Amino acid sequence: MTALAPAAPALVCRGLRKRYGSVVAVDLLDLEVRVGECFGLLGPNGAGKTTTVEILEGLLQPDEGEVEVLGLRWGTDDGALRQRLGIQLQETQLNEKLAVEEIVRLFRSFYRKGPSVGRVLEMVELESKRRSWVGKLSGGQKQRLAVACALVNDPDLLFLDEPTTGLDPQSRRQLWSLLDGFRARGGTILLTTHYMDEAQALCxxxxxVDRGRVIALGTPRELVASLGAEHVVEFAVDGHAEVSGDALAGLPGVTAARVDGGTIRLRVTEPHVVVPALLAELARQGLKLARFAVHQATLEDVFVAHTGRNLRDE
Ligand SMILES: Nc1ncnc2c1ncn2[C@@H]1O[C@H](COP(=O)(O)OP(=O)(O)O)[C@@H](O)[C@H]1O
Ligand SMILES: [Mg+2]
Structure with a gap:
């Protein structure tokens, strides 16, 4: 047995590639997830997130590339790996006519060690639903049950694929706080999401990730700081008038200007300086505002800066 060095990452992959016919779903992707962190793959639908995690989970074979999970490899250490991983798939189909506790007991029986069924239900706040049929649960409760099934073996590494898609805001927060609890017990998380606020809050x-590649990597704060601007001014003008991006980019305090269809986005450092100058410039060009907003720069803006598209557009 090779002992895991203290600084060894929880997960590494190098040069992953996966094709489906002519579609390259994952295109030379590298990742390193550290022990104890919550690492997020953020990208639009079709970016290759699910394909990537399914390779890392040992459910799909890559065409090329190397994967090491908890210092072990798929193909040689599968049994040991399965005991130490928790997996929540993008879509979980559980038998609707089984009770919540029966499902958890079933999943618990697959593993040598782990918390009691009662303790797992407590972690996911489903104690009051233990005798309810799965078919009677709300979307948020079903999703917490799916996470419960991933926690039955007290995993070292938890994979979550779009854990909060389709959930209402309260269920989302409940799931987030459940993940905080897992982190507090020392667990490592790799999650995928297309919600930038989720990535910002949890990771x-x-x-x-875009088109099967990592296009930016860092803490949410570093990524936003890499824009070189703390705020984004977003506006549109009336009609089909041409706006000169060059004139806007030259305004004091503007770091970058992008004209994207009818929407113009300015990355700015000092909104109180830019906004009056911008309004004066639009008046000079004879343009009227149709929409106008200023917001703090987010991961969404990082995505736009790298791709020229919105996360939600896909
Ligand atoms: N089983 C499959 N057969 C063919 N194409 C697939 C299959 N799974 C995924 N794809 C394609 O691969 C790309 C990446 O998909 P996916 O990994 O599901 O992305 P994401 O999870 O980021 O939405 C998409 O273009 C998708 O249509
Ligand atoms: Mg997916």
Whole structure:
């Protein structure tokens, strides 16, 4: 047995590639997830997130590339790996006519060690639903049950694929706090999401993925800081008038200007300086505002800066 060095990462992959016919779903992707962190793959639908995690989970074979999980490899250490991983798939189909506790007991029986069924239900706040049929649960409760099934073996590494898609805000927060609890017990998380606020709220580090590649990597704070601007001014003008991006980019305090269809986005350091100058410039060009907003720069803006598209557009 090779002991895991203290600084060894929880997960490493290098040069991953996966094709489906002519579609390259994952294209030379590298990742490193550290022990104890919550790492997020953030990207639009079709970016290759699910394909990537399914390779890392040992469910799909890559065409090329190397994967090491907890210092072990798929193909040689599968049994040992399965005991130490928790997996929540993008879509979980559980038998609707089984009770919540029966499902958890079933999943618990697959593993040598782990908390009691009662303790797992407590972690996911489903004690009051233990005798309810799965078919009677709300979306948020079903999703917490799916996470419960991933926690039955007290995993070292938890994979979550779009854990909060389709959930209402309260269920989302409940799931987030459940993940905080897992982190507090020393667990490592790799999650995928297309919600930038989720990545910003949960993740220590984020890899922004687009078209099967990592296009930006860092803490949410570092990624936003890499824009070189703390705020984004976003506006549109009436009609189909041409706006001169060059004139806007030259305004004091503007770091970058992007004209994207009818929407113009300015990355700015000092909104109180830019906004009056911008309004004066639009008046000079004879343009009227149709929309106008200023917001703090987010991971969404990082994605736009790298790709020229919105996360939600896909
Ligand atoms: N089983 C499959 N067969 C063919 N194409 C697939 C299959 N799974 C995924 N794809 C394609 O691979 C790309 C990446 O998909 P996916 O990994 O599901 O992305 P994401 O999870 O980021 O939405 C998409 O273009 C998708 O249509
Ligand atoms: Mg997916």
């Amino acid at each position: 220590d580090r984020v890899a922004i």
